Amino acid sequence: MRDDLMQGILEYLLTIPEGKVVTYKQVAEYLGNPGYARIVGNLLHVNPDPERYPCFQVVNHKGRLAPNFGFGGAEAQKIRLERDGIRVSEDYYVDLEEYQWKEG
Template identity: 40%
Template sequence: MEEHSGGCAKTPAALKRFTEAARRREMLYITLSQVPEGTVVTYGQLAELAGLGRAARWVGTQLRNLPDDSRLPWHRVINQAGRLGVPEGSEAWHEQCQRLRTEGVQVSNGRVSLQHYRWRP
């Protein structure tokens, strides 16, 4: 039996993949929403905390595709070297710096001290 959505037929396998992807995103978003103000997490740490295993790149892709009006604290996610996860000098880079600084996180040359600011739940 096929289900139709928006004029496109979806097989049971396709629906299962869609549902699994939605579940993974939901776990990511729930975990990200819990990262406290004034702290940061790495992409890999966020994936692990969300129960997604070693999915740092997938996390980055999901955050990059967040809607512009998202209220999730994407700016609290940085790479494993402590660098901001967006291209240096870009509008998003400046926005991430500003948001972190507003929360009391020291950003120096696009880097954050994981030793001082990493979230340890």
């Protein structure tokens, strides 16, 4: 189960355009389980691959970065996002209206 979800998550991450972000819920819906929002975060936490997958492009529904992001905390995530052209506030918030990836 965990492996299937993980594969779906990583696959979805790869579909996110650079300079855009998605919410955990969007990933959950992609997996076919809207209630998996926290599962997505949990799985990415136990199985992080920031060197391979843009997990830093995933934010919560408030557009905020993960406060306990591994590999340097939100600070590292903020840098990665700005590196992709995404402006992040000093409070680690992104403008969802501007950067949230809308599939349609």
